[in-house]
Amino acid sequence: MDAAAAAGPSSSAAPAAAARPSSGAEPSAAAAAQPAPVAPRMQLLQAPLLGAGGAGSGSGSGDARACRHHAYSRKQKSLGLLCSKFVALYDREDVETIGLDDAAKQLGVERRRIYDIVNVLESVGILVRRAKNRYTWLGFGGVPAALKELKERALREMSGSPVFPPMEESSTANLSVDEDDEKLEDADEDAESEKLSQSVDNTSDKPDAPGCRLRSDHRKEKSLGLLTQNFVKLFLTMEVETFSLDEAARLLLGEGHAESNMRTKVRRLYDIANVLSSLNLIEKTQQADTRKPAFRWLGQAKRKQENNTMIALPTARPNKRAFGTDLTNFDNKWGRLDPTTEDKAKLMQGAGNIVKTFERQLGQGNRSDFVYGPFHPAVAKKQESDDHTVRQKERKTIQDWENLAVSFRPQYQNQALNDLFGHYVEAWKSWYLDLTRETSS
DNA sequence: GTTTCCCGCCACAGT
DNA sequence: ACTGTGGCGGGAAAC
Secondary structure: OOOOOOOOOOOOOOHHHHHOOOOOOOOHHHHOOOOOOOOHHHHHHHOOOOOOOOOOOOOOOOOOHHHOOOOOOOHHHOHHHHHHHHHHHHOOOOOOEEEHHHHHHHHOOOHHHHHHHHHHHHHOOOEEEEEOOEEEEOOHHHHHHHHHHHHHHHHHHHHOOOOOOOOOHHHHHHOOOOOOOOOOOOOOHHHHHHHHOOOOOOOOOOOOOOOOOOOOHHHHOOOHHHHHHHHHHHHHHOOOOEEOHHHHHHHHHOOOOOHHHHHHHHHHHHHHHHHHHHOOOEEEEEOOOOOOEEEEEOOOOOEEOOOOOEEOOOOOOOOOOOOOOOOOOOOOOOOOOOOOOOOHHHHHHHHHHHHHHHHHHOOOOOOOOOOOOOOOOOOHHHHHHHHHHHHHOOOOOHHHHHHHHHHHHHHOOOHHHHHHHHHHHHHHHHHHHHHHHHHOO
8 A cells, every 4th residue: 555645634645544454354455546536635625614604615516726725724624613613503593403414515524524523512412313414403502401411321320220221212211310301302202312322331341231232332332422421421420620631531441441542532532622612511721730731621511602702501492302312322431440540639539429429329418309210229228327337438448348339239230330330449449548558658 | 742633534334 | 336424543733
């Protein structure tokens, strides 16, 4: 492969293809000669990426006056900016559905970019997939519900309550949680549930459980949408101010992360972070201690105007959050903590938070909205009493952790959760050890 | 240098 | 076979 070509921003040749590991079989075939027509990147460059109201881009189907080289500017083409434009374009009362082709054309970008945006927007409830090529715009009004749901799901995942209905969307009913207002809006949940109803289980370390796994899960479990949700869950459940992207990647990947794996994950997180910050859900800052770039959760989705002013969130829209939107999306991978992570204090904080979660679920807290699913931990009741012990001496002894672990672990209906919980416990133990060592010396 | 992240190839899924 | 989706990582812009 001659590849490696100097592929500047304007050279089209397929550099990427070169070193691609390409999971599949025929490795060589890939090289399929690229006609390399008219520098596509240049075409895009020309496209106006028109902002808000702006009408259709002129560049219809890229023709080749592409050759004048305006300074190529990445900034003008960032996903974040594109997202703002996307939102500006569709965040209107009268917008109901969105066609991907249309969006791509309007914004003067290739389809591929629209997928990126749409996937993360869907993850935070701004739109839902209706059908091939079709999305329904829900708007920012859908965000709070989506976040709430995400949080609840995260908590459930941590506690071991079942998160997914038997497999068919129809049975969402038994979903225990009283998602107050998530009505099954109209009849077409089908489409969206199709997409994210991945009871994603595990990657490698598990053969496969009975019938609960789609074959496409493998692909889905790495999807940008899922990653977005898991990223968000990090903020929603760990009471941690900021996350740098590689911290997040590490947390989300778990151990055994190959370096390249890590890099890829971080690249994706950059994509996601850019979109989320353009929605004003997070913002870029620096970590207090290290000064490393990091992201802080804002949680107030707003539309960011070109000039950086915000459009207040239109709380109005009776967020018709369709239940199907990934309610069943269940990924054990998220939150796998790596005990070797250096930022213990931070994670300790998160751990404390998780403890609170357990307490809450043991009936201590005031979260009356939490309901155990069918797999209500048998020991939970009994444990209610001994449990303020646990609370009060949150950091008292490792024994506590182990007891807690023992009482819960067997109740997990799902190996993945079991693992996840195990990770937490292991991690806490080691942090606790370190902590006590430090403090006692 | 390092960090950020755009871009488009191409595998896989759906029709 | 064809089309829609979207993972993925090269490598260049930005810092």
